[in-house]
Amino acid sequence: MAVLVSEVGPRDGLQSIHRTMPTAAKIRWIQALAAAGLREIEVGSFVNPKRLPQMADAAEVVAAALRIPGITVLALAPNLLGAQRAAAAGAHKITIPVSASDSHSRANVGKGTDDAIAQIGEIMAWRNGLPEGARPEIEVGVSTAFGCTIEGAVPEDRVIDIAVRLAAQGAESVGLSDGVGYANPAQVKRLFTRLHAELGGKAGGAHLHNTRGQGLANVVAALEVGVSTFDSSQGGIGGCPYSPGATGNIVTEDLVWMLEAMGLDTGIDLAKLAEARAVLAEALPGEALYGHIPDVGTEKGFSYATRGAVPEGTGRATRTERAA
């Protein structure tokens, strides 16, 4: 079975740190990620550059990423204007967050959940009016689907109702997102089971964080109920700048190791992923990078799901990177 690991580091990771990575370094990192076998990369966010100056070069990064063969270039947009900018830049796919928590929605995109859902209808109408061949795929991620730092628990019925309404507005895929690291495995199973039952083929992937150490545990829970697309970021960088304390995506390196060890094909090479990590570390010296596989490497006897065995310690970060 194949699993899609969607790398969100160049967007979710880089938007949550204070420094801005130079455009050329972003492009080098994305090229290295693609060389490691990542097939979908979220390369930037078309938000107001005054709010997130780290993402001001999104169009330039998308343009460079489009020159890499074989990858899906994904960009985040918070609204119609952002989606239009992303499409103009050429993004293959646009992901739009809609928060299940009304308070978080207002803090994050300046409008309540109902208005954010309605806007998906406007975005779809605009997208469907584009010439064939220039229509990006539109996916929606329901953020705070597992709880909210402002409101606390978010009722599961509400989350599913929102997902159904988003699909009805025409969204082509609706995923569930835990950008604040609240999700637990039982909840992940319940919500994705209901999402699949209600949305069928429009049920999207899981965006899970590791805030409480539960990231990979939630992946296992999601796999149990048929989820096959997972967001992660190299080195685990990333969080939500509007949710205090909410840092840390799932670490791509650890996720890939776990999936491959389980016999699930990711198409990603851990040794080349370590090379991409060195590019990231060199561009952001001193920035905290996380992950267990970069420390210890693969175990003796590790085999990829479909590509056979590799030497013990594959995927370990280089000394240079570790010193950074």
Next chain:
Amino acid sequence: MAVLVSEVGPRDGLQSIHRTMPTAAKIRWIQALAAAGLREIEVGSFVNPKRLPQMADAAEVVAAALRIPGITVLALAPNLLGAQRAAAAGAHKITIPVSASDSHSRANVGKGTDDAIAQIGEIMAWRNGLPEGARPEIEVGVSTAFGCTIEGAVPEDRVIDIAVRLAAQGAESVGLSDGVGYANPAQVKRLFTRLHAELGGKAGGAHLHNTRGQGLANVVAALEVGVSTFDSSQGGIGGCPYSPGATGNIVTEDLVWMLEAMGLDTGIDLAKLAEARAVLAEALPGEALYGHIPDVGTEKGFSYATRGAVPEGTGRATRTERAA
């Protein structure tokens, strides 16, 4: 549903660090763990004190732990002599490791796997000859059940065959152990499914490490196939001194949070667990302690499975402990 979290920090944790925790501090820590609701605590190891001087006071620690009402006092013994010493000290339960890897078995206890299995028969014969009321329960943990740092992969048929032979020797419970952090969730599901099928009520718990960040993910996999006893250590300290690079038990704090969030009753209080962690940190200043919950605490809206809601941030370590 109730889950038993078996705290192994005072044994697995303390045997893997270079310093020896003073006996009085060990006892204070064990008392604090019991006060937090831990019902089974592995308090020491009856190994040759020349090999593991950190465990030389095991009899004294067992004696003190016996004075704490309501807990099961567990001790590790590598052989008959150790089991006899543990029983003389009064341990309620003795856990004996038998390695599925012949090379690891020789390195760890000085005899091959077949001899180690045969010795379980001798231990059961001795135990059954003790007067009623003085017979400790005997459990066996099959170590390197998920792979070995010396041999690499260990065939699953071999692991199950060993477990069956151990049960036939009279072991009352046979668990599976990943002291080297090799296990992946698919493997955990396969092996525990087979263990339950072959051993029924004698199938024991899971001893899982977090070496590759996969500890809680493996817990979720084990829960899926009915495992209800999990070893962990406070602060994630612990490893196997004979397996290079193999450090880090599952962190008790993170495990308890995840299980309770999933609706599984552990009986453990996270705020009191943070107090126990402060006792540990004070006794071992500068020692690395791990865990996400001690950093971020519970989320807004967190409720225990059966005991209701607590304030956001419960379980966060104190400033004193974090500075340590």
